[in-house]
Amino acid sequence: MAVDKLVDSSQLDSDLTSVANAIRTKGGTSASLAFPAGFVSAIAAIPTGGGGSSVESGTYTPTVRTKSHSITTQESKSNFVVFAGDGFSYSLGSAAMILGIYGHYCVGTNNSGSTVGTISNSQGSLTKSGNTFTYAAGGSTLSSTSRCWQAGVTYQWFAW
Amino acid sequence: MRYYKQISNGYILAIGTGLGFNEITEAEYEDIKIAIASKPPRTETTDYRLREDLTWESYEVEPEPEPDLDDAEAWEIIFGGGGE
Numbered sequence: 001m002a003v004d005k006l007v008d009s010s011q012l013d014s015d016l017t018s019v020a021n022a023i024r025t026k027g028g029t030s031a032s033l034a035f036p037a038g039f040v041s042a043i044a045a046i047p048t049g050g051g052g053s054s055v056e057s058g059t060y061t062p063t064v065r066t067k068s069h070s071i072t073t074q075e076s077k078s079n080f081v082v083f084a085g086d087g088f089s090y091s092l093g094s095a096a097m098i099l100g101i102y103g104h105y106c107v108g109t110n111n112s113g114s115t116v117g118t119i120s121n122s123q124g125s126l127t128k129s130g131n132t133f134t135y136a137a138g139g140s141t142l143s144s145t146s147r148c149w150q151a152g153v154t155y156q157w158f159a160w
Numbered sequence: 161m162r163y164y165k166q167i168s169n170g171y172i173l174a175i176g177t178g179l180g181f182n183e184i185t186e187a188e189y190e191d192i193k194i195a196i197a198s199k200p201p202r203t204e205t206t207d208y209r210l211r212e213d214l215t216w217e218s219y220e221v222e223p224e225p226e227p228d229l230d231d232a233e234a235w236e237i238i239f240g241g242g243g244e
Contacts, residue, residue, distance in 0.1 A: 056178075058178025060176040060178075061174055061176060062173065062174040063173060063175075063199070063209065063210045064207065064209060066173070066174070071178065087196075152197070152199055
């Protein structure tokens with residue numbers, strides 16, 4: 001070991017502690033970090049891209065009016081939104097779900113396809129079980145007022 | 161991206177992207193999408209379902225039952241001047 005520099009040990013300890021605290025904050029850890037190996041390991045363990053949750057997405061296009069459909073994500077997600085995209089038209093006729101936000105509300109058209117309103121629980125709901133999100137129109141039958149998944153419409157969904 | 165089709169009893173119920181159902185190629189997905197866009201219009205007594213060969217087959221639909229009204233809709237119809 002070469003002994004060729006004089007250092008202020010208190011200042012050095014303080015500086016190393018500052019660096020260690022920055023590494024712990026970025027890496028989301030409270031572990032004690034020994035210099036230098038601990039520093040090196042902790043920095044290597046910091047996720048690339050800043051970490052955080054990933055977003056999954058997909059589409060669903062039914063060929064017939066569908067009362068209920070489930071979407072399963074690869075990983076467990078807390079948030080889910082689905083909305084009607086390509087192919088949607090107010091002139092479709094028959095009620096349809098056009099927007100669903102898990103944990104908040106669903107919005108749909110009426111059976112004339114001309115009015116947009118919040119879907120009450122009896123008319124339809126977006127639920128979650130494990131990794132699966134399900135939107136189901138309300139009622140016991142597929143009637144003209146069931147806010148269903150509309151045929152020919154490409155629904156886009158995101159989960160995070 | 162993973163493409164899929166949902167099949168039941170020889171009919172294509174849906175297509176999509178993501179997990180589940182029968183995986184298909186992008187080309188097959190686009191072919192089915194074109195077929196979906198050409199679905200004949202539904203009437204009060206007739207609807208159409210998509211065969212796996214991408215042709216539409218007509219079938220009789222059940223008369224739709226009385227609409228399921230929730231309390232708010234019923235209230236609107238009775239007191240709100242006509243509802244929907």
